[in-house]
Amino acid sequence: MSVISTIVNKCNEVLKNPKLYINEWKKEHPEGKVVGYFPTYIPEEVLYAANILPVGVFGSPISVKLANTHVQQITCSIVRTTTELKLSGKLDILDGMLFPPTCDSVQLIASIWDTAFKDFKTDMVLYPAKLSNHSIPYIVDELNHFITTIENRYDVKVSEEKLNEAIDIYNENRKLIKKLSELRAVEGFPLNWHDYFTILKAGTMIDKQKHNEMLTTLIDEIGNLVTPDKKSRGIKLMVVGVSCQIPHENVLYKVEKLGATVVWDDFFHGTSGIKIIESNSSPLERLAQAYVESEPMAYRHSNRKPRHEYLMAEMERVGANGVVFMIPKFCEPELFDYAYLKKEFDKNGIRNLFTDFEEESTVAEGFETRLQAFIEMIDISLGV
Amino acid sequence: MYFAGIDIGSLATKAVVIDSSGNITGKGITYTGASCKDAASASLNLALSESGINKNDLKFIVGTGYGRKLIDEANLQVTEITCHAKGAKYFFPNTQTILDIGGQDTKSIRITPNGEVANFAMNDKCAAGTGRFLEVMARSLGVDLNQMGELSLKAESSTTISSYCTVFGESEVISHVSNGEKVESIIKGLHESIASRCFSMLKRVGIEQEVTFTGGVAKNSGMVYEIEKLLGTKMNIFHEPQINGALGAAIIAKEKYLAKEKQEIS
Numbered sequence: 001m002s003v004i005s006t007i008v009n010k011c012n013e014v015l016k017n018p019k020l021y022i023n024e025w026k027k028e029h030p031e032g033k034v035v036g037y038f039p040t041y042i043p044e045e046v047l048y049a050a051n052i053l054p055v056g057v058f059g060s061p062i063s064v065k066l067a068n069t070h071v072q073q074i075t076c077s078i079v080r081t082t083t084e085l086k087l088s089g090k091l092d093i094l095d096g097m098l099f100p101p102t103c104d105s106v107q108l109i110a111s112i113w114d115t116a117f118k119d120f121k122t123d124m125v126l127y128p129a130k131l132s133n134h135s136i137p138y139i140v141d142e143l144n145h146f147i148t149t150i151e152n153r154y155d156v157k158v159s160e161e162k163l164n165e166a167i168d169i170y171n172e173n174r175k176l177i178k179k180l181s182e183l184r185a186v187e188g189f190p191l192n193w194h195d196y197f198t199i200l201k202a203g204t205m206i207d208k209q210k211h212n213e214m215l216t217t218l219i220d221e222i223g224n225l226v227t228p229d230k231k232s233r234g235i236k237l238m239v240v241g242v243s244c245q246i247p248h249e250n251v252l253y254k255v256e257k258l259g260a261t262v263v264w265d266d267f268f269h270g271t272s273g274i275k276i277i278e279s280n281s282s283p284l285e286r287l288a289q290a291y292v293e294s295e296p297m298a299y300r301h302s303n304r305k306p307r308h309e310y311l312m313a314e315m316e317r318v319g320a321n322g323v324v325f326m327i328p329k330f331c332e333p334e335l336f337d338y339a340y341l342k343k344e345f346d347k348n349g350i351r352n353l354f355t356d357f358e359e360e361s362t363v364a365e366g367f368e369t370r371l372q373a374f375i376e377m378i379d380i381s382l383g384v
Numbered sequence: 385m386y387f388a389g390i391d392i393g394s395l396a397t398k399a400v401v402i403d404s405s406g407n408i409t410g411k412g413i414t415y416t417g418a419s420c421k422d423a424a425s426a427s428l429n430l431a432l433s434e435s436g437i438n439k440n441d442l443k444f445i446v447g448t449g450y451g452r453k454l455i456d457e458a459n460l461q462v463t464e465i466t467c468h469a470k471g472a473k474y475f476f477p478n479t480q481t482i483l484d485i486g487g488q489d490t491k492s493i494r495i496t497p498n499g500e501v502a503n504f505a506m507n508d509k510c511a512a513g514t515g516r517f518l519e520v521m522a523r524s525l526g527v528d529l530n531q532m533g534e535l536s537l538k539a540e541s542s543t544t545i546s547s548y549c550t551v552f553g554e555s556e557v558i559s560h561v562s563n564g565e566k567v568e569s570i571i572k573g574l575h576e577s578i579a580s581r582c583f584s585m586l587k588r589v590g591i592e593q594e595v596t597f598t599g600g601v602a603k604n605s606g607m608v609y610e611i612e613k614l615l616g617t618k619m620n621i622f623h624e625p626q627i628n629g630a631l632g633a634a635i636i637a638k639e640k641y642l643a644k645e646k647q648e649i650s
Binding site for chain 1: 466
């Protein structure tokens with residue numbers, strides 16, 4: 001088995017059986033705690049510095065039965081299926097759960113969990129949605145409050161030294177992911193969309209230092225296979241709108257089976273766009289500045305750059321032929337952004353397609369037809 | 385040389401055979417039923433028989449429609465979006481916007497002056513605004529599906545149908561019947577409801593003249609009237625609007641075969 005397949009398989013195993021991985025981690029860290037987090041961004045570095053394993057909890061393709069009594073059916077499926085996981089005992093291995101302020105639904109679910117699961121530690125970390133330099137003191141203050149909460153809740157200590165170490169490890173991870181993602185549009189890139197995504201998603205559970213080792217080996221191996229100065233051939237697509245929830249794995253396979261290559265996506269797990277700040281500032285200032293200077297997403301806008309400019313620059317960089325919006329049903333941040341982004345893409349002659357999905361659904365015929373028609377549309381007009 | 389297109393829709397399967405000059409030599413329409421493969425073979429046999437040729441005379445076959453992947457005979461499968469664009473352009477060369485209402489989905493397609501698909505929209509899982517919706521409503525009202533258009537045009541007023549959902553729409557229709565509303569008015573209300581949904585879908589892709597209406601529902605004169613009223617213009621309608629997708633598939637079959645032949649020669 002090749003080195004690449006071994007890494008993909010290892011990541012697949014972690015995703016298929018997270019409990020097994022968490023128990024292994026616990027054996028190596030007898031004093032350690034395990035805390036889940038809901039997408040999109042939480043300052044994982046703080047947890048890591050406190051010997052807590054942050055574990056991304058991103059819903060599941062399961063049918064919702066128990067959660068319907070807690071959460072309305074018009075909320076997105078990631079919120080409903082994650083609540084279903086909690087109610088069916090699948091998250092009992094976690095010591096607690098953290099929620100960011102991604103959208104109204106996520107903030108509401110945090111309150112619902114706090115009320116419904118009294119014995120379970122549920123906390124929120126708050127970030128502003130509109131970012132500027134004025135946000136930095138607010139975020140530093142919020143991070144201080146967050147650290148106190150974590151220390152009290154989990155009986156741990158977050159030292160400045162450990163926090164700086166954690167920031168370095170996480171920054172290294174971001175650099176490696178960026179390097180890997182840049183190879184996607186290069187001829188000879190060996191991973192399909194599903195496998196690429198598997199490696200990134202597993203990184204939301206695997207200890208970051210271990211994940212960095214995996215990524216370093218993987219990038220070295222891929223370096224031997226690609227032709228760096230040649231862009232990949234065929235129809236290249238950019239997928240936008242999946243900043244929080246991800247489509248069913250069959251959807252990931254399907255896109256490329258229809259004859260296109262996904263060369264860029266804005267999955268939270270990959271191109272989350274958090275900036276790497278190399279400075280002598282205090283760790284909390286570095287974390288705050290990194291967030292403020294991050295690339296714009298549906299849930300995070302900045303004064304510096306509108307989202308369409310960021311997406312169009314990435315599109316040009318990777319040489320994509322079209323944009324596919326894959327937006328979770330009922331996802332307000334993405335749906336609000338869609339109207340504005342579509343207008344900008346149309347104005348700039350960028351082909352784009354709207355699709356939506358739910359966690360529980362696999363591949364609907366309508367989805368496949370739309371995607372295939374979009375690929376045919378590009379194929380005919382470009383003669384790719 | 386002959387070429388064929390087979391379009392497997394949720395209600396009907398259509399096949400069209402064309403010759404090397406692009407003339408339609410035969411067509412076949414059958415109910416899809418439970419087996420897409422059988423329906424494809426049956427419709428193709430009808431089209432072959434009308435053309436007076438055998439299957440061996442066909443150089444290339446393109447399958448389309450929701451059952452396109454199940455057509456054993458097809459050399460290539462292409463979506464109905466691309467095929468409808470080809471078909472509509474064949475019948476009406478100035479077409480720039482297409483509305484297709486099929487059995488289980490509705491599509492709006494905008495094409496460039498040279499026939500390429502520029503944009504499209506289609507309904508998802510819900511049957512609202514499709515041929516199936518009208519079929520269920522006709523059954524609830526106890527009228528023949530083919531008479532819906534005629535009855536609608538006779539209505540002196542229309543009954544507002546607020547629900548797009550087939551299931552809730554049916555309950556709404558039943559309650560109107562029990563309130564003594566005239567069947568003609570209810571049918572007109574149904575057509576208005578679908579027309580407004582189609583109009584929104586057309587606006588999503590941008591309406592450019594000329595507009596061509598395809599799919600089985602284009603045979604319904606009441607439906608045509610309501611959509612044209614919203615558009616403020618007449619639409620192009622071929623006398624057999626159902627075969628548009630299959631015809632487009634046959635044209636693509638011809639183009640693909642000739643392109644392949646040219647490539648082999650050079």
